[in-house]
Structure formats: C-alpha cells, structure tokens
Amino acid sequence: MTNTTDKHINPDKIIPTMHPVFAQRTSYRAASPHQHLWEILDHVFDPELPGLTIWDLGVLQDIQVTQSQDDFGQLKPRQLKLELITVVITLTYSGCPAVDAMTQDIIQALNNAGFEQVKVKVSLAPAWNTDMISPAGKQQLLALNIAPPNEDDHPDCPVCGSSNTEVISQFGSTSCKSMHRCQHCAEVFDYFKSL
C-alpha cells in the first residue's frame, strides 16, 4: 500500500502510453533508409532542456539525402562524402531562440561523422505540438523537475506526484512553460504547457 507521503509517481498517470502522433513519427522514422543519420542526431539536444534530444522533443521531422552532382551533371563516384543531407526541423514555439543553436549542433554532429554537406531547413508544417514529444522525452522533462504536458493542463507535481497543485504564473522561465506550486510538498515547478 502506498501512503500519501510516499515520493512515488505513477508513471502511467504522468506518462501516458505512446500518443498516436508520436507513434506516427516513429513509424516514419523506422521506414527511412537513413537510420545511421537519425542515430547521429540522437546526440543533438535542445539547448534549453538538458538531456532532451531534438528527436524526443519532436523538433526533428525528417532527413533527406540527395546526391551532389559535378559540373557536368554526372553523379560523382565517391558517394558518401558527396551526399547533401537536408535535415528538416520544426519550431516548438514561434521565435524560439534555440533554433540557431540547434541548427549549429545538427550541422556539427553530421560534420563530425564525416558528412560535409549539411543543410537545415525549418518547416512549419506540420506545426509542432506537444503530442510529438516522445515518452522518453516526457520522462526527461520529469527528470528535470518539469511537469510534462497533459491534456487537461493541470500538472501533477514532478517531485511527489501529487495532483494538489496550483498555478502561480502563466509564464515560467520561458513562454512555453507556466509556473506552479505543489500544495503537498511545496515544490515550485515549471509545467511544459500542452499545445
């Protein structure tokens, strides 16, 4: 039996089963012929959310590879180095300042792996929403003491799991978060607003 003072969070309550929107992203990725590139980008993180990859956050949408051509329009023989990689990302919130840092990190990660021609394209369709965040991403938000988005926009405390929380401010450390206080353990925490 659990008593009310247990620091126990029921993961099924806070981390719902895989959302269909994320499931769709997962099958799209699984069908891509460029698995090695997706895996390289699993090491690129949101600069403002430590440990949360751009994949888990739902920012990374697509990876396209085209062959570079020489001046005569012929495909060059040494394929690997001459692939032009286009990474398609979307933005979490308009005017998100993290996009420049993420773009540089994406290019750097692929350059480091030997891919020299890399382009990052920002696409606003499909528009990002919090359903795109992976279950692992929601776990990571929790680990950062940030309540992950939920449907009724009433977050449970990321520290003790209590649903007895109150909103303090509609805007937390950034506009995508609101600030809350747990009335059970007194923790003040950010909530990643659902969108």
Ligand SMILES: [Zn+2]
């Ligand atoms: Zn609490």
